Structures are given as C-alpha cells and as structure tokens.
Amino acid sequence: MNEMFEFRLHGRGGQGIVVAASIFAEAVFLEGFYARAFSLFGAERRGAPVTAFIRVSKDRLMPRSRIYQPDYVVVFDSTITGSTLIAGLKDEGTLLVNGGESWDDNLTGILGPDNRYQIKTVDATQIAWKHKLAIGSFPMVNTVMLGAMGRISGLTSLENLISSIKKRVSASIDANISAVTEGYERVKEVERLVT
Amino acid sequence: MAFELMSGSQAAAVAVQRVGIDLVAAYPITPQTAIVETLANFEAKGELGGEFVSVESEYAALACCYGAAATGARAFTATSSHGLAYMHEIIHWCSGARVPIVMVNVNRTIGAPWSLDPDQGDSLSQRDTGWMQIYCANAQEVFDTVLQAYALAEELLLPCMVVFDGFYISHTYEAIDVAEKEEVRRFIGPPGFEAQVKPGSPGNTHALTTGENQLLLVRNRHETMLRAPAVFEEINKRFSDIMGRSYKIIDYVIPPGAKTVFLAAGSTSETVRWALPKLNNTGLIQLRMFRPFPAGQLRSVLAAHDVEKVIVVDRNCSTGMGGIFAQELRSALYEMENPPQVQDMILAGGVDLTFEMLEKILIPGPDESRTEDKWGVDLK
Numbered sequence: 001m002n003e004m005f006e007f008r009l010h011g012r013g014g015q016g017i018v019v020a021a022s023i024f025a026e027a028v029f030l031e032g033f034y035a036r037a038f039s040l041f042g043a044e045r046r047g048a049p050v051t052a053f054i055r056v057s058k059d060r061l062m063p064r065s066r067i068y069q070p071d072y073v074v075v076f077d078s079t080i081t082g083s084t085l086i087a088g089l090k091d092e093g094t095l096l097v098n099g100g101e102s103w104d105d106n107l108t109g110i111l112g113p114d115n116r117y118q119i120k121t122v123d124a125t126q127i128a129w130k131h132k133l134a135i136g137s138f139p140m141v142n143t144v145m146l147g148a149m150g151r152i153s154g155l156t157s158l159e160n161l162i163s164s165i166k167k168r169v170s171a172s173i174d175a176n177i178s179a180v181t182e183g184y185e186r187v188k189e190v191e192r193l194v195t
Numbered sequence: 196m197a198f199e200l201m202s203g204s205q206a207a208a209v210a211v212q213r214v215g216i217d218l219v220a221a222y223p224i225t226p227q228t229a230i231v232e233t234l235a236n237f238e239a240k241g242e243l244g245g246e247f248v249s250v251e252s253e254y255a256a257l258a259c260c261y262g263a264a265a266t267g268a269r270a271f272t273a274t275s276s277h278g279l280a281y282m283h284e285i286i287h288w289c290s291g292a293r294v295p296i297v298m299v300n301v302n303r304t305i306g307a308p309w310s311l312d313p314d315q316g317d318s319l320s321q322r323d324t325g326w327m328q329i330y331c332a333n334a335q336e337v338f339d340t341v342l343q344a345y346a347l348a349e350e351l352l353l354p355c356m357v358v359f360d361g362f363y364i365s366h367t368y369e370a371i372d373v374a375e376k377e378e379v380r381r382f383i384g385p386p387g388f389e390a391q392v393k394p395g396s397p398g399n400t401h402a403l404t405t406g407e408n409q410l411l412l413v414r415n416r417h418e419t420m421l422r423a424p425a426v427f428e429e430i431n432k433r434f435s436d437i438m439g440r441s442y443k444i445i446d447y448v449i450p451p452g453a454k455t456v457f458l459a460a461g462s463t464s465e466t467v468r469w470a471l472p473k474l475n476n477t478g479l480i481q482l483r484m485f486r487p488f489p490a491g492q493l494r495s496v497l498a499a500h501d502v503e504k505v506i507v508v509d510r511n512c513s514t515g516m517g518g519i520f521a522q523e524l525r526s527a528l529y530e531m532e533n534p535p536q537v538q539d540m541i542l543a544g545g546v547d548l549t550f551e552m553l554e555k556i557l558i559p560g561p562d563e564s565r566t567e568d569k570w571g572v573d574l575k
Contacts, residue, residue, distance in 0.1 A: 029200060035370070063465070063469045064363045066547050
C-alpha cells in the first residue's frame with residue numbers, strides 16, 4: 001500500500017473550504033497523485049462550522065471513510081477553537097492556522113504537553129482583505145490557505161495551484177492568484193509554546 | 196476521453212447529459228441536489244439536449260418520467276431518502292407498466308429523526324417494486340453505470356435504479372475518465388423501444404385486469420428480470436470495447452486459501468478492497484447488482500473458493516429481522532450443500548466503516564461467538 005496524506009479542514013459555511021478542498025485535489029492530481037476531496041455537513045448555511053477532507057495517494061484505491069488521524073489539520077477560521085480541532089492529529093503532523101498575532105495566544109488553549117506536531121500560521125484574513133477578497137464583511141480566505149497548504153505539504157507547486165484556481169474559480173481571478181501566491185510565500189512556523 | 200475531477204453527483208449528471216436524454220424531471224433533496232443542479236446548468240446553457248421539467252414534488256417527478264417514457268422517450272430522475280419514499284406508488288407503477296426509466300438514488304437515512312448520513316434503507320425499502328438495482332462504489336462506477344443502466348433497462352423494458360452513498364460518493368471529488376458524447380453514442384444510440392402512448396392515437400393503457408392476467412404479467416416481469424445478468428454481460432462487452440473499462444454483477448477478490456470474505460455493496464466495498472492487503476488472508480465480494488439478486492453466482496463463487504464465513508457489511512437494518520443484504524445472502528445459501536456461516540455487521544444510520552472496525556470484527560473477543568451479528572457502535 002502506498003503512503004497516504006490526509007488533510008482535515010475546519011472552517012465556516014461560506015468560507016469556501018469545500019471549494020478549497022476540490023482545488024487542492026485538482027492541483028495534486030496535476031502533480032500525478034490521486035486525490036479525493038469531500039465534506040461533511042448538516043444542512044449547509046453561512047457561518048456554521050464545516051469540515052472538509054482531502055486524501056492524497058499515488059494509488060487510486062483509497063478508503064472511503066472519514067479522516068480520523070490526519071497528517072494536516074487546517075483551520076480557516078480562528079474563531080473555531082477547542083480540542084476537537086486537533087483530535088487525532090498525528091504526532092509528526094502539522095497544524096496550519098489562519099492567524100495573526102492574536103491567534104498565537106489562543107494556541108495555548110488547545111495544546112497539551114504531549115503534542116509533538118508542527119504549528120504553522122498564515123495571516124490569511126489580512127491577506128484576503130488586502131486583495132479585497134470578501135463577500136460583504138466576510139473575508140474569503142480560502143485561496144490564501146490553499147497557498148499555505150501547498151507550501152507546507154510540498155504536494156503541489158504554486159503553478160498547479162494557480163492552474164486549478166483558474167479552472168475552478170470564476171470571480172476575482174487575479175486577486176485570488178495574488179492571494180494564493182502570498183499564502184504560499186508568507187506561511188511561517190510558530191515556535192513551540194510548550195515543551 | 197479525458198480525466199476530470201468531479202463529484203459522484205456531477206458524474207451522474209454528466210452521464211445523463213452524454214447519454215442523450217429526452218426528459219429530466221427532478222426535485223432537489225440533499226444529498227442528491229447537485230445532480231439536479233448540474234442538469235439544470237446544462238439546461239440553462241442549452242446543452243442538456245432534452246427537456247428539463249421543474250416539478251413540485253418527487254411524486255410528480257417520477258410520474259412525469261413515466262409519461263415521457265410511455266411515449267418512447269428516454270427519461271431520468273434522481274432523488275434520495277424521503278423523496279424516494281414519496282415516489283413509492285409510482286415506483287411500482289413504472290415497473291408494472293414496463294417503462295425503462297433510469298433513476299439515481301443517493302442513499303440517505305429516512306427519518307425520524309432527520310439525518311443526512313447514508314443509510315441504504317431508502318433504496319432497499321424499494322426492493323420489491325420490480326426495479327433493477329445496481330450499487331456503485333465510486334464516481335467512475337456511477338458515470339459508467341448510468342450509461343449501462345439505460346442499455347439494460349431499454350433492452351429488458353424494466354426500470355433501473357442506480358444507487359450510491361450520500362457524501363462518501365455524492366460529495367466526494369475525484370478524477371474520473373469521462374467519455375465524450377461521441378463515444379457514448381457509439382455505445383448507446385437513441386432510444387428504440389416501442390411507445391405505449393402515441394400522440395394523435397387515443398387509447399387506454401394498463402386498464403383494469405384480474406388476478407390470473409396479473410399473475411402472467413408478474414411472471415413475465417420476474418423472468419425478464421432474471422435475464423438481466425446475461426444481458427448485462429453482453430452490454431458490458433460492448434461497453435468495454437469502446438471505453439476500456441469493464442464491470443461485473445458481483446466483483447470479488449478472494450486470495451488463495453482465504454476462508455473469510457466480506458460482502459459489501461456501495462462505497463464500503465472500496466474501503467474493504469483497500470484494506471485487504473492489511474487484513475490477514477481475507478477476501479471481498481462487492482455486490483453490484485442487488486435486483487435481480489445474483490444468488491446463483493454468489494453460491495458458485497463461495498463454493499469454488501471454499502469460503503467458510505461471509506461477513507456482510509449492511510449499512511441498513513430491517514427492524515425485526517436485521518441487515519437486508521445478510522438476509523438475502525442467507526436465503527440464497529439455503530440451497531447450498533456446505534454453506535458458509537454468515538455474520539452481519541450492521542452500520543444502520545449510515546455509520547462510517549473504518550479500517551479498525553474491519554480488524555475488530557475479524558478477531559472476536561474471548562466471550563464472543565464467531566458469527567454473532569455486530570452493530571457498528573460495538574466495533575469502535
């Protein structure tokens with residue numbers, strides 16, 4: 001069996017995490033992987049917590065279950081907190097958070113002393129505002145987060161992310177390309193807050 | 196052919212558009228909505244190739260398809276759960292009237308309480324309505340099976356239900372090989388079955404009958420459906436010559452010497468297939484065709500491989516009897532000389548099947564019988 005890479009994405013309805021998952025799946029497919037992007041939701045509505053998953057493998061055959069032990073947990077909305085966020089995250093895994101300085105404090109709340117995964121942040125909200133990516137007062141952070149996901153996982157190049165965005169996003173293409181690029185470049189590692 | 200990333204629901208809708216549809220009538224319900232949306236988008240762009248009728252309910256959707264198919268048109272509808280239950284009367288009528296409609300049902304639990312998870316009880320509760328039923332394990336199978344279902348239905352003049360799990364397939368984006376319209380045309384031409392109703396030629400259809408006449412019709416329908424596996428084989432041969440992909444009624448992997456096999460229909464079969472190399476000497480029978488039930492083929496495969504135990508993955512439960520696939524299998528095995536034991540793994544409510552659950556059911560605890568039926572929650 002080939003190695004699998006599993007992502008769990010947490011966000012809110014309207015943030016485009018389901019679309020982000022399918023863009024990422026398409027980009028890694030262009031890299032020569034098989035990928036599946038899927039989501040779990042109740043009755044969809046703006047603002048409600050949404051979970052999406054991505055599974056990546058060189059092998060077409062993959063399980064069709066949910067992801068319980070992800071290699072990557074990606075948090076699109078820093079107002080979603082709590083221990084369920086990091087449930088099952090592998091020791092050697094990575095937590096990627098949309099966060100500026102204030103989120104670094106919130107991290108303490110969900111980190112136990114035994115957690116060994118890496119923590120990366122990207123200030124996706126600020127970058128989204130900068131490129132005027134918003135629906136009303138709701139910043140659209142998904143393409144920024146995609147850039148960061150591509151960078152930290154190494155599973156797709158920025159070029160393939162851009163190709164996939166061009167194919168699957170219909171509005172504000174230039175702003176989204178700038179956003180994915182900035183997400184790719186500006187994701188940073190957070191020093192461990194607990195040892 | 197070109198690989199495209201799409202969800203299971205989109206795969207169903209694109210297949211319907213490629214097959215050359217005359218009429219689509221459908222009503223949205225989660226998790227099937229994306230099928231109707233995708234078809235409505237084709238209609239909006241003038242690419243559907245047939246008529247799209249927005250109806251006020253699922254009952255009306257199937258009734259509309261019936262009317263179209265009675266005139267010899269190729270008709271499609273899709274639904275889930277409560278929508279399928281609401282169609283129930285017309286579902287019977289369509290098979291009695293021998294109209295070759297293809298319907299997609301995306302599995303979703305029927306309430307109460309409300310749930311969106313993919314219990315198979317919606318389609319399985321239509322088991323006795325005279326429709327063929329084929330269960331798909333991934334989006335590629337969905338695309339291909341919709342095409343094959345039209346060929347099968349129109350050959351036998353029986354309606355066919357193409358079934359797949361909500362979310363695990365309907366909302367999962369994956370790369371599939373999508374046949375172009377010309378390739379599909381080479382596989383299946385325009386519908387050629389006879390119209391029961393001809394505009395301009397008034398008459399009555401399916402008028403009042405009596406027991407004995409009805410019996411003859413029921414027997415004919417039953418015997419016709421039993422021909423489905425053989426007809427499917429011919430259709431699949433033609434399909435694989437054009438598309439390069441091939442399907443079976445039951446698709447099995449049984450390693451030499453394996454004494455235990457899982458039997459699963461739909462997306463859970465893919466989880467089992469993936470897990471097999473990590474499960475000690477265990478096999479899989481993927482049940483694709485459920486109606487007609489391939490009893491003879493199942494007996495032959497189990498006998499030929501000396502299988503001692505079948506663990507049935509049932510994402511459904513007939514209250515008061517148990518998992519429905521297990522019931523059907525046990526009934527088929529009654530005529531076998533040394534039938535394998537059957538153990539049921541009941542994931543009613545649309546419970547997720549994980550690798551850990553497969554591992555756990557293979558190694559019973561010290562106080563458990565080897566064949567005691569298991570509920571999903573007890574395998575966590």
